[in-house]
Amino acid sequence: MNANQPIGLFDSGIGGLTVANALAKAMPNERLIYFGDTAHLPYGDKSADLIKGYAEKITHFLLDNHCKAIVIACNTASSVAYEVVKDICADNAIAFNVIDPVVAKIKEENYQKVGIIGTLGTIGSNIYYDKIKAAKSSIRAYSLATPLLAPMIESGFIHGQISELVIENYLVNDILEEIEAIVLGCTHYPLIKKQIEQLYDRLHKSVDVLATNEIAAEFVKKVLLEKGLMANQKSTEPHHFYVSDYTASFEQTTRLFYGAEVKLERVNL
Numbered sequence: 209m210n211a212n213q214p215i216g217l218f219d220s221g222i223g224g225l226t227v228a229n230a231l232a233k234a235m236p237n238e239r240l241i242y243f244g245d246t247a248h249l250p251y252g253d254k255s256a257d258l259i260k261g262y263a264e265k266i267t268h269f270l271l272d273n274h275c276k277a278i279v280i281a282c283n284t285a286s287s288v289a290y291e292v293v294k295d296i297c298a299d300n301a302i303a304f305n306v307i308d309p310v311v312a313k314i315k316e317e318n319y320q321k322v323g324i325i326g327t328l329g330t331i332g333s334n335i336y337y338d339k340i341k342a343a344k345s346s347i348r349a350y351s352l353a354t355p356l357l358a359p360m361i362e363s364g365f366i367h368g369q370i371s372e373l374v375i376e377n378y379l380v381n382d383i384l385e386e387i388e389a390i391v392l393g394c395t396h397y398p399l400i401k402k403q404i405e406q407l408y409d410r411l412h413k414s415v416d417v418l419a420t421n422e423i424a425a426e427f428v429k430k431v432l433l434e435k436g437l438m439a440n441q442k443s444t445e446p447h448h449f450y451v452s453d454y455t456a457s458f459e460q461t462t463r464l465f466y467g468a469e470v471k472l473e474r475v476n477l
């Protein structure tokens with residue numbers, strides 16, 4: 209491993225571009241290799257075994273592209289496939305999931321009651337609950353699956369009444385009544401972070417909204433710095449964005465998640 213190698217990251221589709229964006233902002237010198245598994249999207253309602261199989265192939269692809277680190281830029285895949293990715297990386301790359309950094313942050317901030325929203329897969333795996341309890345057993349964690357949010361965001365419903373109604377319907381829920389912080393446990397959700405904050409403002413509730421992309425990017429930066437693996441010069445090579453299936457609409461949607469349109473390259477694994 210050396211500092212000049214790229215960082216690889218993957219998601220079920222283009223939602224993980226919110227993580228790519230946060231990584232690029234936190235570490236502007238780093239070159240990124242992104243893989244969006246658009247042929248198998250969404251991961252949220254797939255079985256753990258299927259997702260592990262996809263993660264295995266993608267990890268080999270990113271290692272073949274000489275990545276020094278592999279970030280699972282998807283909460284669903286982080287929930288079920290982190291160990292698989294970590295084993296494949298062995299000593300050749302550092303494996304990151306987007307969940308552990310958030311759990312560390314919850315402990316650090318000393319929250320006592322936290323809510324978690326995510327896909328059926330992430331919430332069904334109980335991963336956040338289990339990891340939060342393992343970090344500090346007195347923290348109360350309340351999970352809610354919000355399966356409409358990722359397709360809603362991907363279809364461009366971010367501002368306006370429809371998304372406001374859906375967000376409110378999910379979040380005004382007895383389960384989440386007393387929380388101090390809410391984890392946006394899906395890499396699509398940073399796009400509606402503002403709308404969620406506005407909802408809590410309207411409700412006069414003080415709830416911190418924790419987006420996995422920014423927290424994970426800061427964590428990756430910290431670890432790379434500690435290990436002397438952060439690039440100290442901007443790479444002359446551009447980022448690469450690969451997908452397993454291509455449509456023009458995927459490419460248009462990249463603007464939504466990455467902040468700029470990016471050129472997608474199709475690759476068959």
Ligand code: DGL
Nearest residue numbers: 220250251252283284395
């Ligand atoms: N971006 C994925 C996640 O973080 C959700 C989208 C999907 O269901 O594939 O969980």
